[in-house]
Amino acid sequence: MQLSERITGITGGGSDGWDVFLKARRMIAQGVAVTELTIGEHDIRTAAPVLQEMHRTALGGHTGYAAVPGTDALRDRVAARVAARTGVATTRDNVLITPGGQAALFAAHMAVCDPGDIALYIDPYYATYPGTLRGAGAIPQVIGTHAEDAFQPRVEDIAPFAAKARSLLINTPNNPTGVVYSRATLEGIASLCIAEDMWLISDEVYDTQVWEGAHLSPRALPGMAERTLVVGSMSKSHAMTGSRCGWIIGPQDAIAHLTNLATHTTYGVPGFIQDASCFALAQGDAFEEEVAAPFRRRRALAQDIFAGQNIVGLVPAQGAMYLMLDMRATGMTGEAFAYDLLESHHIAVMPGESFGASATGHIRVAMTVADDVFAHALRTLLDHAALRSAERAAAQ
Numbered sequence: 049m050q051l052s053e054r055i056t057g058i059t060g061g062g063s064d065g066w067d068v069f070l071k072a073r074r075m076i077a078q079g080v081a082v083t084e085l086t087i088g089e090h091d092i093r094t095a096a097p098v099l100q101e102m103h104r105t106a107l108g109g110h111t112g113y114a115a116v117p118g119t120d121a122l123r124d125r126v127a128a129r130v131a132a133r134t135g136v137a138t139t140r141d142n143v144l145i146t147p148g149g150q151a152a153l154f155a156a157h158m159a160v161c162d163p164g165d166i167a168l169y170i171d172p173y174y175a176t177y178p179g180t181l182r183g184a185g186a187i188p189q190v191i192g193t194h195a196e197d198a199f200q201p202r203v204e205d206i207a208p209f210a211a212k213a214r215s216l217l218i219n220t221p222n223n224p225t226g227v228v229y230s231r232a233t234l235e236g237i238a239s240l241c242i243a244e245d246m247w248l249i250s251d252e253v254y255d256t257q258v259w260e261g262a263h264l265s266p267r268a269l270p271g272m273a274e275r276t277l278v279v280g281s282m283s284k285s286h287a288m289t290g291s292r293c294g295w296i297i298g299p300q301d302a303i304a305h306l307t308n309l310a311t312h313t314t315y316g317v318p319g320f321i322q323d324a325s326c327f328a329l330a331q332g333d334a335f336e337e338e339v340a341a342p343f344r345r346r347r348a349l350a351q352d353i354f355a356g357q358n359i360v361g362l363v364p365a366q367g368a369m370y371l372m373l374d375m376r377a378t379g380m381t382g383e384a385f386a387y388d389l390l391e392s393h394h395i396a397v398m399p400g401e402s403f404g405a406s407a408t409g410h411i412r413v414a415m416t417v418a419d420d421v422f423a424h425a426l427r428t429l430l431d432h433a434a435l436r437s438a439e440r441a442a443a444q
């Protein structure tokens with residue numbers, strides 16, 4: 049039977065750049081010990097007190113349908129957190145709780161794009177972005193960035209596409225590059241959104257993972273609160289990836305319509321998950337810093353390991369749980385190097401090309417294994433790159 053173009057067109061049937069990851073998983077299934085530096089999942093699990101709260105509230109009976117836009121308690125808690133972090137007045141009416149950031153990204157585009165509208169996004173991008181925009185019926189238009197700018201977007205690269213676009217999706221701190229958008233970048237983007245009457249969808253799921261400088265939410269810039277939908281999540285900040293709890297922050301009427309969409313799609317998020325999320329948020333900044341600390345530490349380890357050599361370029365980045373490495377000195381594509389490293393040393397990384405053309409010749413390393421394993425894997429990676437680069441020089 050024929051399926052809809054909407055669903056068959058989400059990825060176009062391609063692998064979407066996950067081949068190296070899938071090969072690593074096959075090797076693991078065959079019993080090979082692979083060091084996996086691929087997906088963005090903590091090496092710690094959700095904290096026991098959060099799970100105890102989940103258990104307590106579920107046993108207490110919060111297992112029926114929860115309020116579709118989210119419980120008042122969680123919406124209030126998220127609103128207070130956003131207001132405290134950004135200075136923008138935010139109430140529960142600006143908050144929709146969603147089953148994770150991914151569902152929020154999809155719903156946000158459903159809310160602002162009609163079928164056939166152009167939705168902009170920035171390359172390198174989180175792997176699901178183009179499919180999410182297509183799934184919502186929009187036409188994705190990618191905007192490249194430049195390795196020499198450490199992948200900080202240039203507003204002049206976005207501008208030519210803005211007049212015809214309905215929305216622009218940005219992600220800071222960024223997956224896969226780790227770049228935190230500067231105030232100048234965000235102010236330029238805000239001016240463009242206002243001048244061209246464009247919605248901004250701001251994916252801020254890594255907002256607690258900033259190693260240098262500060263995260264600025266563009267919703268806080270003048271004139272932006274009325275045209276910005278912020279995507280947030282418990283996944284990265286509280287090591288709750290499996291709980292599927294995120295949110296959209298936006299203007300009250302947008303949230304009302306998004307609640308209507310939720311009524312007809314997800315019908316909300318389980319109450320015991322929301323209670324546990326509320327509890328986790330109530331633990332405050334110290335808890336969030338504890339969850340982020342291993343990545344901060346491993347980034348510093350990587351800076352030491354890659355210092356004083358010019359074979360592997362560590363892209364100067366300020367946040368998130370990934371490193372972007374420039375492998376062009378080896379003469380290999382990111383994909384070729386990733387396969388080579390997996391086959392030679394059983395270390396799995398993501399090819400930069402999986403995240404768009406701008407990251408060609410790069411690899412993304414997730415900082416998601418124990419410090420000693422991580423440091424050993426990076427040293428092995430560096431030695432391997434040096435070997436390939438020496439072989440290349442000898443052949444020339």
Ligand code: PMP
Binds near residue numbers: 253
């Ligand atoms: N945005 C970005 C940039 C991500 O990296 C991820 C997850 N890796 C998500 C959104 C979605 O996260 P979740 O659905 O777990 O909240």
